[in-house]
Amino acid sequence: MIAERGTRVINLVQAVNEALDLALERDPRVVLFGEDVGKMGGVFRASDGLQPKYGEKRVFDTPLAESGIVGFAIGMAMAGLRPVAEIQFAGFLYPALDQILSHLGRMRHRTRGRFTIPLVIRAPYGGGVKTPEQHADSPEAILCHVPGVKVIIPSSPERAKGLLLSAIEDPDPVFFLEAIKLYRGVKAEVPEGYYTLPIGKARVVREGGAATLIAYGGMVEVCQKAAEVAAREGVELEVIDVETLVPLDTPTLVESVAKTGRAVVVYEAMRTGGFGAEIVARLAEEATDYLEAPVVRVAGWDAPYPPFSAVENFYRPDTKRVLEAVRKVLTH
Amino acid sequence: MIAERGTRVINLVQAVNEALDLALERDPRVVLFGEDVGKMGGVFRASDGLQPKYGEKRVFDTPLAESGIVGFAIGMAMAGLRPVAEIQFAGFLYPALDQILSHLGRMRHRTRGRFTIPLVIRAPYGGGVKTPEQHADSPEAILCHVPGVKVIIPSSPERAKGLLLSAIEDPDPVFFLEAIKLYRGVKAEVPEGYYTLPIGKARVVREGGAATLIAYGGMVEVCQKAAEVAAREGVELEVIDVETLVPLDTPTLVESVAKTGRAVVVYEAMRTGGFGAEIVARLAEEATDYLEAPVVRVAGWDAPYPPFSAVENFYRPDTKRVLEAVRKVLTH
């Protein structure tokens, strides 16, 4: 279906913008809001042009208060709307964590299905572009430990557009994190018009038999580059884009490891307690019999993301570190 | 040294109360505050009798605002005091997560050592006693993913007292979570007077060669009971009390698994993204060569802690589920 459409080469912010536009057009219940989302069209321009098109009732600026934004959005969702809230940077989700942990994913459970929260919370995350302090955080592990929510992190413009539309259609609350590094860093073909992509499925984005690289969001690009380098040395790596962190598609991961026998898990959040730990734990539980070498994690160090621009790139995993890990699993 | 002292049989709340009393007595910089901490002596009586003894300047009630409490405490710590803040239940740490994630553990790092936050945040956590909604949460995984903080969860009155005194002496921010189920559930001998216990060390609390049970806080008791049952059937289980989750004492865990070849990790938080995932990940990285069976996790289900008292005990791991896991690792 998607293959038949025309495509255009756009970047990830533009893909998000298109998805928002299509969702607003298609479903009158969709409303879009957040800090600087309306008049300005978002600090990254994700909602560029949408307020003039859909009016201030459907696309609007809120006061500067994230707990307020999420709480307000929860209320709107309970009243039957389909809010899409933007949090300016993922590090500013923190003031909203009470609303998130106490209510967002509990509403359906505690009301035994009477209320559900079809709310999408979008936020840019991750480092690599010399942003100020707190603008490069990767808090996905925290969101993945919230019962009752889904967590999606796309790795390309095409995936971002289709997954965001799926998220907006989804009856459950969804976090949708967008890697800042990819916003304008990558352009790719994106199908025109409305299309959705499945939530809850991991994807093999490159096939190979030597080892499996598992990543999501901004780290998929890093792993693909590493795989290219390795391929030049004759080592064929399989690269998996997790895409939906919760609910996690464990079978696809296990299947790949069953084939390769070796795995490297890559994420840019702080290593300890990062979502990669959950991935490794699932492999340890379900793929040990296939593993010929211990799994290796490549992640942010156990320190805050450095607010020191000149050296920040030593925090975020890069191809060099990924390839070192590959060497480790291959030579065990 | 501790062995030479007299001991008395007290419960965990009393042990905490003694530690707070001794800290206030010893160090004039120590101040104690939180909701209902002063006049009432805490909803669990952890600060019982301390306001009359040390006055309202050192032991006081705050307004009902957790972000305010933690922010206020951070300021006091920067000004040279040694605040010990109580959050009434761990589930009410959520409104404070912005202060925690944005500042608490970053202060030393970002100021390159100029400021440090010698702050202890105490909170009861965990289920098993039919509390109202949100009173039984186990959010330790979130705290363990905060760079720059330490996380301690004691499993007995004796450990609680000595570790709390260490935490208060520590120059870094420390979370100190106390299992509600143990507050009055267990009485044990506790040394009199002031003593500290090492932070950052896991403890073998029962030796055995068949498999290793790894747990902390309220789950240590469950594992010890399971080990007793297993012992009656001739299976000797080793039980490890992690005690300090961050910084994690990986070598002690690996050493035990090197001996037993099998491990079960037990925690009562929601399974996905729980701290047990980090423990399993470390074993997968560092102990795979010793493991004769895949590690098994026994944890809370991927759902909110049920606010439905009659069935809440089906959420929290019990000896039955631990023993099933043991059987699984033994028969692999």
Next chain:
Amino acid sequence: MDTVRYLDDDGKPLRDIPLSEEELLRGYRALRRARHFDERALVLQRQGRLGVYPPFRGQEAAQVGVTLSLEKSDWLCPSYRETAAALTFGMPLSRLILNWRADPAGWRIPEGVNMIQFYIPIATQVPQAAGLAYAEKLKGNSAVAAVFIGDGGTSEGDFHEGLNFASVFDAPLLIVVQNNGWAISVPTHKQMKVQRVALKAQGYGIPGVTVDGNDLVAVWTVARKAAARARAGEGPTLIEALTYRVAPHTSSDDPGRYRTEDEAEAWKKRDPVARMRGCLVYLGLWDDEKEKALEEELEAEFVAGVDEADQAPEPKPWEIVEQVYAEMQPDQQAAWNYLRTGGEA
């Protein structure tokens, strides 16, 4: 700031009462019904037939008065203490019993009752209520929302953020602060530096009214005006109901640890139920016989409600992993299978 009152401490009207006889009788009935529930619930609690229960004795007028100003299509956003409001709003009595038994059947709010749960995490209901109210406005409905919070709750950031959102968006919202003197053991004067919570409205550019929370006529009248204002698109109103938590914080609390009985005794003289009865008697609308008949009726209703609650099916272990998502996902399915079969997943 003045406190709006219509009745003196004995219930004698201080000025013209803007309520009809039918309304006065309906109001008294709702008060009496709430009181009956509270008294009997505490008995059930002591018998071990209820879980932790937060009594509302002394606060009936504040809760009932506001709720009577709502329509069925409006939204009620309570904290844990608003059982009286929920009962008045239409939550079936048996469900309330089940709710305070922490039974899943009690947590399912019936279709048609536009109420969110009794919220435990303080103040979190305020921004949500603002969102509910604003959504109704966006949808072109005339529905309003009423959100309840305590004096202690006003210290939380969410109270502030919710009020600001409500005011900026002119959301049709009643923010009702029951200033009952205490937040567990902390008295209001240690919670805030202002004498009147209603003063806080000035920081948001919305009206703030202090009302005698133990005077049903006053609360109802003030709330009705605020609801009309909200429906007319004029935005939110902050209502401070001055009252007192006569009972312990919850069934687990011992107020002896932090306050003397004198204060509670003084407030008992201003009991909202007795005052309203005084008003009816004064107006010749009520007598002992009617009271007795009402009591019997309420007891019968209560007993029937408990009976109904007792017949609720035993909660099943596997229910704890149901309704996590709209469609059950693999991790929940595995847990469900385990729990359904009694172990050994």
Next chain:
Amino acid sequence: MDTVRYLDDDGKPLRDIPLSEEELLRGYRALRRARHFDERALVLQRQGRLGVYPPFRGQEAAQVGVTLSLEKSDWLCPSYRETAAALTFGMPLSRLILNWRADPAGWRIPEGVNMIQFYIPIATQVPQAAGLAYAEKLKGNSAVAAVFIGDGGTSEGDFHEGLNFASVFDAPLLIVVQNNGWAISVPTHKQMKVQRVALKAQGYGIPGVTVDGNDLVAVWTVARKAAARARAGEGPTLIEALTYRVAPHTSSDDPGRYRTEDEAEAWKKRDPVARMRGCLVYLGLWDDEKEKALEEELEAEFVAGVDEADQAPEPKPWEIVEQVYAEMQPDQQAAWNYLRTGGEA
């Protein structure tokens, strides 16, 4: 509510000025120094010699006036926009350059400068400032704290919680809201329903003052009074400084997307630096020659500061895992070893 003013738009005194000549000159110098920094920093930024930079043009008087009322032992708690306050408070110029280069050497606040970092997460500094202030009071010191926040920042829960803590504990705190009309693209009237931020003080039972934030004499006088009040144990004061963000939000922002230039132009006529110079000239304390000498001196200082900053050692990769804990722990040690040896841990 009245706005406190001492100078008209041209700097002519409107009433008796409660500052000495020495103070007026010192104040002007601090303003001029801040302006110089800001202008030159923007140039550096465009040259790629500074990271993202939040200019403060137009807000010099608000920041400098408050800071001049502080002692060295007091605490300064800025947001990201308070470089003028930090400079005035004693942060070495070279450190400020390094700070906005996002260089570790700039993030280490020197001993003796009681300042917390330029905070990015909005409003989080407020409860901390309350704690700092109250700690000084508990220790028996007379130090106060001054915390800065923007109009947008007042919407966050932490603003509210911090104010409430400060007021309940009578913390010696100045809460300074620079109402500069905008929070990135959101104008103040969409941020809040009140016309004056100072009205918010009424919800906390503390004084709230609106001052012309472009009038150094007014800001300094108001802040000095508030600081004296705080030192006397009378608690916090909320100061709203009415001003305008003449420049873009940061060096990455394009205000053309959300506002017209007219507004900014109108405010440029009330420029705080020009006004203060007008005042000095009016009082016969200043002339072009002095101005020129000052400019030269400031430029020399700035150039020296940049030179010093340029000589800071290159940040080392392994610094990113240092200072996580007071003593390095195993996970950080492993990372440090890896980074120190350039890979292959």
